[in-house]
Amino acid sequence: MRSPDSTTFSAGRLGRPWRDLDSxxxxxxxxxxxxxxxxxxSYGVSGHTAGFAxxxxxxxxxxxxxxxxxxxxxxxLAAGGAPLLGAAAGLLVNTRNLGYGLAVGRHLDRGIxxxxxxxxxxxxxxxxxxxxxxxRRGRAVFFLCGTGIxxxxxLGAALGAALGSLVASPESLGLDAAFPALLAAxxxxxxxxxxxxxxxLIGGAAALAVTPFVPAGLPVLVALVGVLTTVRxxxxxxxxxxxxxxxxxxxx
Numbered sequence: 001m002r003s004p005d006s007t008t009f010s011a012g013r014l015g016r017p018w019r020d021l022d023s024x025x026x027x028x029x030x031x032x033x034x035x036x037x038x039x040x041x042s043y044g045v046s047g048h049t050a051g052f053a054x055x056x057x058x059x060x061x062x063x064x065x066x067x068x069x070x071x072x073x074x075x076x077l078a079a080g081g082a083p084l085l086g087a088a089a090g091l092l093v094n095t096r097n098l099g100y101g102l103a104v105g106r107h108l109d110r111g112i113x114x115x116x117x118x119x120x121x122x123x124x125x126x127x128x129x130x131x132x133x134x135x136r137r138g139r140a141v142f143f144l145c146g147t148g149i150x151x152x153x154x155l156g157a158a159l160g161a162a163l164g165s166l167v168a169s170p171e172s173l174g175l176d177a178a179f180p181a182l183l184a185a186x187x188x189x190x191x192x193x194x195x196x197x198x199x200x201l202i203g204g205a206a207a208l209a210v211t212p213f214v215p216a217g218l219p220v221l222v223a224l225v226g227v228l229t230t231v232r233x234x235x236x237x238x239x240x241x242x243x244x245x246x247x248x249x250x251x252x
Contacts, residue, residue: 001205005214005215010143017021017227021137021140021141021162022034022182025137025141026144028128029128029144029145029148030148032124032128032145032146032148032149033124033148033149033151033152034152036067036124036148036149036156036157036185037152037153037156037158037159039067039156040061040152040153040154040155040156040157040159040160041156041157041159041160041163042156042160043057043067043070043071043074043156043157043158043160043232044057044157044158044159044161044162044163044164045126045161045163046058046071046074046075046078046160047074047157047160047161048075048076048161048164048165049078049162049164050074051077051078052161054108054157054158054161054162054165055159057157057158057160057161058132058154058157058158058161060073060157061153061154061156062150062153062154063118063149064090065119065122065149065153066090066093066094066097066122067122067153068093068094068123068125069090069091069093069094070090070129072086072089072090072091073086073089073094074086074089076089092224093207097121097122100121100122100123101118101121101123102119102127102141103126103129103130103239104121104130104138105133106131106135106138107138107139107142108142109139113139113143114162116143117142117143117146119150119235120142120143120147120150121146122146122149123147124143125145128141128142128145129141129142129145130210155166158168171219189229198226198229199226199229200226201226202225202226202229203223203224203226204226204227205223205226206223206225206226207219207222207223210222
């Protein structure tokens with residue numbers, strides 16, 4: 001049984017999740033939330049440039065609470081796409097939360113905590129929570145990080161919108177490149193897998209090919225052809241391997 005010390009907290013609850021976490025973990029959560037706020041400023045600047053009011057950006061940031069989906073939505077509308085198309089593209093990007101939910105769900109209690117937790121699932125909370133093997137610590141870090149992002153993301157959006165209204169050319173600050181750069185940094189390690197690289201190349205080529213001919217937002221959907229092609233190839237390969245290992249199964 002671990003005894004409490006100056007850097008360890010115990011017996012936390014949903015309302016005070018930090019009590020289950022050591023100071024190093026709390027600092028990691030704080031750095032993560034501050035980073036999200038900076039990216040939120042980029043979103044605010046982009047949204048302001050696209051013609052959104054600051055309060056609209058804050059409402060979207062609070063209700064959706066999914067940075068990549070919001071960036072896609074704003075980008076589609078800024079390029080002249082229809083709002084429904086932007087929302088569809090955002091929902092498509094946000095389907096990754098299904099996998100996050102499966103990974104994080106083991107840390108959450110049924111009922112109200114799970115309902116609240118469903119809204120707080122995102123890249124950052126999933127990454128920190130799934131790294132914990134202890135269920136209590138996983139739940140604590142999830143809700144602490146989720147609450148911090150629920151505050152920092154809309155706050156960053158508001159600050160970015162205000163900054164965009166004060167600076168004549170907000171794009172010169174380079175904040176609009178923060179989120180794409182972060183996504184690229186997260187995606188690059190995955191490209192070491194040959195199948196993933198193939199899917200990315202096929203999807204990227206397809207999106208670029210149709211961009212001059214289709215409305216804004218559709219190239220993102222067309223890029224899925226890379227994923228579908230790779231999944232189909234993997235299914236055929238798996239079936240072939242299974243048949244080679246067990247010929248009787250292939251004739252049945």
